[in-house]
Amino acid sequence: MKFISTRGRAPSLSFSDTVLAGLASDGGLYVPESLPSFSTEEIRAMSGLDYRELAFRIIQPFVGGELTDEELRGIIERAYRNFRHGAIAPLVQTGSNEWILELFQGPTLAFKDFALQFLGQLFDHLLKKRGERVVVMGATSGDTGSAAIEGCRHCDNIDIFILHPHNRVSDVQRRQMTTVLSDNVFNIALEGNFDDCQNMVKASFADQSFLPDGRRLVAVNSINWARIMAQIVYYFYAAVSLGAPERTVNFSVPTGNFGDIFAGYLARQMGLPIDQLVIATNANDILHRCISGNDHTPRELVHSLSPSMDIMVSSNFERLLFDLYGRDGAVVADLLADRSAPMHLSQDALSKAREVFSSWTVDDQRTVAVIRELYDSCGYILDPHTAIGVEAARQVRRSTVEPMVCLSTAHPAKFPDAVARALPTEQIPLPAHMQDLFEREERMKVLPNDLGKVHDFMATALGAV
Ligand SMILES: Cc1ncc(COP(=O)(O)O)c(C=O)c1O
Ligand SMILES: N[C@@H](CCOP(=O)(O)O)C(=O)O
Numbered sequence: 001m002k003f004i005s006t007r008g009r010a011p012s013l014s015f016s017d018t019v020l021a022g023l024a025s026d027g028g029l030y031v032p033e034s035l036p037s038f039s040t041e042e043i044r045a046m047s048g049l050d051y052r053e054l055a056f057r058i059i060q061p062f063v064g065g066e067l068t069d070e071e072l073r074g075i076i077e078r079a080y081r082n083f084r085h086g087a088i089a090p091l092v093q094t095g096s097n098e099w100i101l102e103l104f105q106g107p108t109l110a111f112k113d114f115a116l117q118f119l120g121q122l123f124d125h126l127l128k129k130r131g132e133r134v135v136v137m138g139a140t141s142g143d144t145g146s147a148a149i150e151g152c153r154h155c156d157n158i159d160i161f162i163l164h165p166h167n168r169v170s171d172v173q174r175r176q177m178t179t180v181l182s183d184n185v186f187n188i189a190l191e192g193n194f195d196d197c198q199n200m201v202k203a204s205f206a207d208q209s210f211l212p213d214g215r216r217l218v219a220v221n222s223i224n225w226a227r228i229m230a231q232i233v234y235y236f237y238a239a240v241s242l243g244a245p246e247r248t249v250n251f252s253v254p255t256g257n258f259g260d261i262f263a264g265y266l267a268r269q270m271g272l273p274i275d276q277l278v279i280a281t282n283a284n285d286i287l288h289r290c291i292s293g294n295d296h297t298p299r300e301l302v303h304s305l306s307p308s309m310d311i312m313v314s315s316n317f318e319r320l321l322f323d324l325y326g327r328d329g330a331v332v333a334d335l336l337a338d339r340s341a342p343m344h345l346s347q348d349a350l351s352k353a354r355e356v357f358s359s360w361t362v363d364d365q366r367t368v369a370v371i372r373e374l375y376d377s378c379g380y381i382l383d384p385h386t387a388i389g390v391e392a393a394r395q396v397r398r399s400t401v402e403p404m405v406c407l408s409t410a411h412p413a414k415f416p417d418a419v420a421r422a423l424p425t426e427q428i429p430l431p432a433h434m435q436d437l438f439e440r441e442e443r444m445k446v447l448p449n450d451l452g453k454v455h456d457f458m459a460t461a462l463g464a465v
Contacts, residue, residue, distance in 0.1 A: 001064035003030040003225060006322040008329015015066045016126050019119075019226045020134065022205040022219035028329065029318055030225045036061035038271040043245040046236060051088035052076050054240075055118075055233045058270075062229055067125070075125055079118040082107045084431060089114075089234045091241055091405070094378055098393065099405045100386065101238045108176055109411035109431070110308075111260065112147035115222075115230035120151025122226060123218070127157035135211060135462065136160040137204055138220040139197035141256065142169035142308045143410060145187070146176035148220040153182050160220075161186045161458055163197040166446055169307055172414045172430070172437065179440035186461050192449035193301045195313050203451055210455035212462050222259030223315050231263035232270070234407075239272050242403045252278035252393035252406045254385040255287055256309035258316035260407065265320065265356060275402060278358050280392030282306045285361035287314055290343075292359050294350055297342040305364040305418040306384040308410065313339050324349040360392035367391070371422035381419065381428060383412040 003018040004010075007028030013021060018030045038046075046054055055076045056069075063072060080088055085105040092100045106113025127134060136158050138148050145162040152160045162177060166189035178187050190197050198221070204210070205217055222228060239249040251274065253261040261277055268274040281288045282304045290296040298312050318336060324345070325331040335343060345353065362370070370387040374380055382390060386408040393404045412419045413428045420426075430437060447453050 002033045004033050006318050007333040015064050020218050035269050040245045047240045058233045075121040078121045097403050100408045101405050102408050104411040107150050108146040109414050110143035111409040112143045115227040116147040116151035118230040119226050124155045133157045134218045135215050137217050138162050139201045140164045141194040142173035149180050159184045163188045163190050165193045166191050170415050175437050178442040178444040187444035189444050189446045196449050210459050228263050232267050235264045235267035238405045244273050248273040248275045248402045250276040250404045252389045254389040254409050255279045256311035258314040262316045278392050280389040281361045282309045283363050288359040288361040291357050294344050324352050358396040360395045362388040362391045368422045381412045383410040383415050384418040385409045
């Protein structure tokens with residue numbers, strides 16, 4: 001299988017070259033030239049499969065013979081061995097045909113573990129085979145960072161640099177990153193917001209001359225195709241558990257960088273009967289404004305109670321635009337030439353998007369109220385990101401007969417301050433492996449929002465290891 005750029009001017013790459021790249025050389029994102037699809041019969045046969053076996057069936061067609069089946073099975077097996085629940089992605093019913101898909105049972109308590117545990121194992125395998133050492137660089141609003149560090153910390157052939165917005169992530173999120181004291185792990189607290197971190201990562205991919213010894217950058221953000229691919233699996237898993245292909249299933253997804261919900265869109269393209277995908281946003285609602293009113297105008301980022309979704313420039317929206325505009329890279333390049341400018345979709349593109357996507361926005365006050373309401377109705381404690389997904393689903397779902405699955409993207413213990421506003425008397429303990437998190441030593445470098453300073457820090461650190 002070949003992978004092509006959404007901007008149409010970069011050379012196509014194989015699976016492993018795509019995984020070990022970041023942005024395409026024309027600034028675009030890689031997508032498969034064509035998607036594999038599954039027949040109704042094949043989807044029916046997925047019912048009851050173990051998560052790992054299902055992951056193998058979904059991922060194998062993308063790999064295109066570049067890994068043996070045994071190698072791929074080994075990578076999947078190692079990726080999911082540290083999940084705390086036997087089902088890997090358990091479903092919990094919280095209302096009439098309303099389900100929570102718990103994606104926080106991995107080591108860092110967020111859905112990012114699904115892709116980043118897998119990616120860490122994949123990197124390790126590919127880099128050992130090539131005898132290459134690379135520099136992983138990523139931006140995080142709080143969850144990707146710890147999941148990437150956890151996925152890569154044991155890889156001998158990787159040095160990893162993670163940029164997070166200084167003082168804009170929760171204490172638990174920060175400590176999950178900064179208390180990993182391995183020699184190959186570097187945390188940068190950038191004096192800026194998540195978009196600044198992400199811009200810096202993209203600019204670094206475009207010009208890598210600051211790296212010593214001819215090293216190159218590899219991406220862990222969802223600009224990396226393998227991140228999206230691994231996330232397709234849990235849409236199939238949840239849907240077949242709830243009766244697909246005989247039943248149509250819908251999903252509500254707390255959305256920031258548009259990676260998670262884009263994986264759901266791909267699952268639908270691959271044959272899964274999904275009618276509605278709900279884009280749930282916090283006050284940083286550019287995607288909701290785009291879908292509901294065709295207004296994709298960037299605004300100043302606001303700091304919310306769901307900090308992981310404090311994102312204005314949603315990287316993966318580009319992958320959707322590529323499809324909506326008939327996979328014409330020149331049109332996408334033109335539309336995204338200036339990401340700070342307002343964008344309006346063509347009527348055709350907008351109607352195609354609205355066939356699949358609905359959207360809603362939820363402010364902090366309502367987020368807190370939803371956490372309280374769900375707790376009162378069934379004793380279940382939501383994290384603030386998941387609460388946004390639940391509320392959006394309740395506001396815009398088209399069918400109460402079809403199941404609505406709300407993706408629970410993080411464990412509430414990651415955001416105790418937000419949860420305490422709703423449930424002041426509830427204590428939410430961290431899982432056993434994180435009990436001493438607040439006693440551990442931290443290491444990070446605070447840097448100004450200055451590309452040159454970040455590159456100097458990275459070059460010095462790499463010279464020293
Ligand atoms: C807890 C949580 N929920 C939701 C999101 C949004 O996911 P995506 O960026 O894939 O849209 C993120 C971060 O991306 C997150 O960390
Ligand atoms: N919410 C994310 C932001 C980065 O998104 P990614 O999916 O592109 O890595 C985070 O927690 O860091």
